[in-house]
Amino acid sequence: MENTDYDKAEADPSLAWLAERGITLENYFGVTHPSEPNYVASHGGDNFGMDNDAFNRVAGNVSTITDLLEDKHISWGSYQEDMPYTGFEGFSWANQETRANDYNESYSISNRVFSILLGGAVPKHLEGSKDDKYYNHYSELSTVEANWNLHTLGRWDVGANVFDLVACETGDIYRPNLAATAENATIFYNSSFAGPFNEDFQAAPYPPPNLDIKSPKTHRTVLPAIKKQWKGHTEGTYYHDGVDIPDGQHPPHGYAVNDVSKD
Template identity: 45%
Template sequence: MRSFILSTLVLATNVAAQAENTYTATATSDVAKAAATAKTLSPVTHVKGKAFDRLAIVWLENTDYDMAIGDPNLAWLAKKGVTLTNYHSLTHPSQPNYIGSISGDYLGMQHDDFTQIDGNVSTVIDLLEDKGISWGEYQEDMPYSGFEGFAYVNQQNGKNDYVRKHNPAVSYNANARSLDRLAVIKNLTTFYKDLAANTLPQWMFITPNMTSDGHDSDITTAGTWTRSFLEPLLNDKRFMQNTLVLVTFDENETYTIQNRVLAILLGDAVPASLVGTQDDTYYNHYSELATVEANWDLHTLGRWDVGANVFKLVGDKTGDKPRSWSGPVPLADMYFNSSYAGPLNEEVGGSKRYPGPNLTSVCGGGRRTVLPSIKKAWQGNPAPVYYDSGLEVPDGQHPPAGYAPTS
């Protein structure tokens, strides 16, 4: 039986509208009934960014850097943009990378089980909504908008085509308790409807199914799907409206080498002078957060997003300078292949307390501070805080203070 990760902190969220995980049934009749009545929204906003006005994030699965860049279709996409040659995942397996990429920490997770994360743990969604920026997720083969189930199999071949672990927003109770937030977590087919209606959001996370993303297939399948999806869009003015596209992978496949993955930046927001170039700056999945925060001058989450490098082509417009990794452990000795202890870790001992965000952290030359609602929710909470504004992030072999694994 799948474990349900529950927490001990009191939930504190202002978006509560229902009990989380209401829409999890997968029986044919239940899905048909829910699909017929599921709330679906396509909010539209036009908030100008400093380097881009729209961000589309596409994640693929479980491929070493050299194997990914060797795929002819991904290599073709790389020539259309900027290849990030020093981009790292956070840990293994898939799910902690997905959840960490939108909240600034994977909270010790080392599994792909059904997870609910406390309602007072905020994500990029809170930051975007604070500035009135529309967002959405597009999940291939998700049965209907707002589905919260563990997986949904292909009704023709029985494959696990949609999986919750690749849907970062739905694992956070702050989102699962809001009908309006669930309503913008939609099937990929609605992407094309929104494209036709000019109702695409400004921030979007796009997840192919388990075949298309290479998880249950291979890099050739993933590369073919990605080029087939993106190539028409690169010349579509309905999509290319000062748009930045990030294509990357959740994690590499080989656990005995450094967890480095391919990442490519594309779109009409990429300056012509940078097309076909490489960027060797150190980045990781937290850089996705830092880049969004810098571009729209958002608040921060007070976690590892604060110290992450902003993508250089964006930093050139925002004033955020790329930094190099500097000890005490050299980057070459950091493998990011295992998770430290924490509230979502099912295996190792150590602290199970949710760490608190660093409420005093600032970045961007003092312009970006922690979101006021986060400060209100966590002020006075005795939870330990291990975040700083440094670039260097921990892994299982080099855990944050107080979160070392124990036997």
Template identity: 30%
Template sequence: MRAALVLVSTLACAGSAFAASAFTFEPPAASPESSSANYTGQTNNTLSNGPLVPGKAFDRFIQIWIENTDYETAASSPVFQNLSTQGLLLDSFYAVTHPSEPNYIAAVGGDFFGAGDDNFYHIPQNISSVVDLLEEKNVSWASYQENMPYDGFTSFNFTSEDYLNGNGTYTYYVRKHNGLIIFDSVANVSSRALRIRNFNDFANDVKADVIPQWSFVTPNLVNDGHDTTIDFVGDWLNYWLVPLLADTKFNNNRTLILLTFDETETYTINNRIYTLVLGGGLPENLRNTTDSTFYTHYTALSTVEANWGLKALGRGDTNTTLNNVIDFVAKKTNWTNNGLAGNDTRIPLLNITGTIPGPLNAEFYIPFVAPNTSGVSAGGQGVFVSPLLDTALTLAKAPQPVNLTASGQANPWGTDPGFNYANGTEVIQPPAASASSTAPAGGKNAAVKLGAGVREGLLVVVGAVVGALMLL
């Protein structure tokens, strides 16, 4: 969670201690299309993408995530009010849990696997993400992470010069806001890991007109509001997003931009987050209007599945309570949503945290189990099955949750596997404990100690969230 709703942040991050810092927004670069030493990462070659794959409703989908803000707070922002006149407000859009990291994982993996904290995690190689779905249909993709030091960076955080105050250092980048790098199926595949790029690369990619068809954009910890306020976020959006909306190399007439938040700041309310659909691909008659259909972070998955006829992950994206497709896209792709909207009392509680069983929950640990392979994607396809998948262990056959913490055991997925791309090629470093002060130690052998049913690289997850959220 952010430190406070004032422009003061007191943080203690690995390798650096901070005094209270008053933040006043300053552009980190001359423009969104300019490289900057403030981004720390070197400028690499531009992306190489395949031929454009036409979608049914759009050809480019860009997600931009802001942090920890209640719906009413965002709605009070003049910048968000102004953007809403250009876009479609989704006023019944919900995050799926707390805190930040599990939401980022869910949006690209269809599940948060029981995670209820922001510790270091990695998710084994056979667990698929949206990348598998996109690549199977040759849809180009990338993730852009502000202040990440180099492409494919896998560590817990990165501390660099404090460009705002010019006084010491600051941790602007954190792994927990970079959902794709948490998946070994991305981090341990060089061609994929190097598509997790920094903002200097973004500047180059825009100028070269090679922004891919699917993108995930994460600002740094001050520009996303994590350590600042909604007004600071507004300043960043005016600097970065507003000019890009007028740039056809970023936003052409077949582009949809989903501007959303990871979660609410208040945990006691049901996680409704202010979300806008922007872009040239939004039908003109929908601009400055509101859609009250019930949506969640899984909607970002189901919507792209519907648009490009992709397979599903067999998790939240096939959960018919949670996987509504953005309405105008659903109509263009012949998908039928579930009818939940507005304040419908059947909308499930989506602020539950820390008590949902899963392999990333040390207190309610269950092993990775097979996804719902009988599910159907919003694109009318089946479920993507990794060639490494062992379907023998299903959710119905999973053992009862165990409390690893109480028994002194480590979560086996809390140790850094050591994938490193500092030189632009993969090097696997010796296993080491993560940089998180609270992340448990352990490695692949820790999984073996839990029993024969826990085998790294052989078992895949269905949504551990399903049991808690299927309340209809």
């Protein structure tokens, strides 16, 4: 529920009904604001500085989770709500009654998203349970990589915590991020630093993946095709295998601070 404050979403009776049938993630975070860069992050391992919901196209030499799945010949599908037809590639499809989509903007609180794990993979004894471990959108990537023993993208997917449901089976370790989850959090993950899609702050080139990092303990490596694509072009990479990631107000070394609190 990215466009609804956590407490409000948690109190919704329909979502409470779903929570009884799955695992509620109590510390699941978005990685920036607004919506589209979070979608990009959950597929590509970074939001690439995106700070908008514009009609953006990611360069062809930037790999995604699709490349990792197809490398292992694993079939996949994309399920999107309220699209007018299969394969719709238009700029947007607004709510046909209100002519607008939900939007919520706040830079003074953490970007914690009410999230529930649902489906046949959730065992009966965990239905209605809660998981208070720290996760973010990159955990979606790392969990898929762990579950099917895939390679990685060499970006923020490498160090992201794997959902405990899967990590218990794959041996992936958990690391906390108290800067995000503590009562007095110091990082909110609601802004982007410079990148190729940044419109309101600063533009910057695509950051190259880190071809040498491996997932902690389980040692999943970067996809060979990515290594071949980016060989000799890795200067300026800022990715590491840690669980703590930067945001606009806490950017990587050498990047300017995007202080959205002053906007």
